[in-house]
Amino acid sequence: MPARTAATTRPRRARRARPAGSRGRKPQPRRARQSRRGGLVIAAIAVPVAQVAALLLGGALLAGALRGVLESDFSLRSAEPIVQPPPPILESRISGYGVEQLAHACTILAAGRDLGFDQRDQTIAVMTAMGESSLRNIDYGDWETSAVTNPDGSRTTSIGLFQQQDSWGPREARLDPYTAASVFYRAMAERVPDRAAMEPTLVAHHTQINADPYHYARYWDRAVRVVAAVSGAPLEGDRTDGIPLCPAA
Numbered sequence: 001m002p003a004r005t006a007a008t009t010r011p012r013r014a015r016r017a018r019p020a021g022s023r024g025r026k027p028q029p030r031r032a033r034q035s036r037r038g039g040l041v042i043a044a045i046a047v048p049v050a051q052v053a054a055l056l057l058g059g060a061l062l063a064g065a066l067r068g069v070l071e072s073d074f075s076l077r078s079a080e081p082i083v084q085p086p087p088p089i090l091e092s093r094i095s096g097y098g099v100e101q102l103a104h105a106c107t108i109l110a111a112g113r114d115l116g117f118d119q120r121d122q123t124i125a126v127m128t129a130m131g132e133s134s135l136r137n138i139d140y141g142d143w144e145t146s147a148v149t150n151p152d153g154s155r156t157t158s159i160g161l162f163q164q165q166d167s168w169g170p171r172e173a174r175l176d177p178y179t180a181a182s183v184f185y186r187a188m189a190e191r192v193p194d195r196a197a198m199e200p201t202l203v204a205h206h207t208q209i210n211a212d213p214y215h216y217a218r219y220w221d222r223a224v225r226v227v228a229a230v231s232g233a234p235l236e237g238d239r240t241d242g243i244p245l246c247p248a249a
Contacts, residue, residue, distance in 0.1 A: 101136060125181060231246055
């Protein structure tokens with residue numbers, strides 16, 4: 001019988017050694033991994049929020065500091081005495097007429113006095129100048145302001161205190177207050193000899209040949225007050241401080 005061969009034996013593989021501490025570790029569940037991720041997200045959000053909050057807090061502190069500085073500066077300024085500007089110098093006026101206009105009234109009165117007209121006639125002359133030019137010696141008239149024409153259609157050439165046209169005299173004479181007033185008085189004496197019994201506005205109308213006979217009526221009371229004031233005897237409520245007074249006769 002053939003001889004048996006010895007049975008071959010296979011060597012056993014050595015088992016891989018587990019690292020120390022790995023024994024008994026269980027795999028982490030999914031919830032644990034998700035909670036860790038959530039914590040990272042919250043931390044990522046919390047950082048910029050904290051930064052924004054810090055910026056807002058810093059801004060609030062800075063605003064409070066600035067407000068305190070401004071309030072302190074305002075309190076210091078308010079403690080300083082406030083210097084009020086001096087009141088404006090008001091021009092003395094009688095019935096709404098200023099110094100220059102009242103001086104023209106004096107000139108009208110002087111011309112009437114020199115020609116022998118009484119105070120009523122002088123007051124009528126002042127009233128007429130009020131209604132014509134507001135006691136201003138202006139070098140233009142109704143044509144320039146309102147395109148008013150004469151009855152024949154020609155342009156009016158009115159100028160001066162009494163708004164006298166070319167037929168009243170040379171331009172230089174009509175622009176001289178004393179001469180213009182003298183021309184008015186002479187015309188009044190010639191055209192209205194019975195004026196003492198007439199209303200002042202009608203006397204002026206017949207002298208000036210105005211379109212409206214009662215145009216001057218509204219100025220009569222003002223003329224009376226102005227004549228009294230510039231004559232040194234102001235009516236109640238008027239003062240002569242700062243206004244020109246007519247020289248005594």
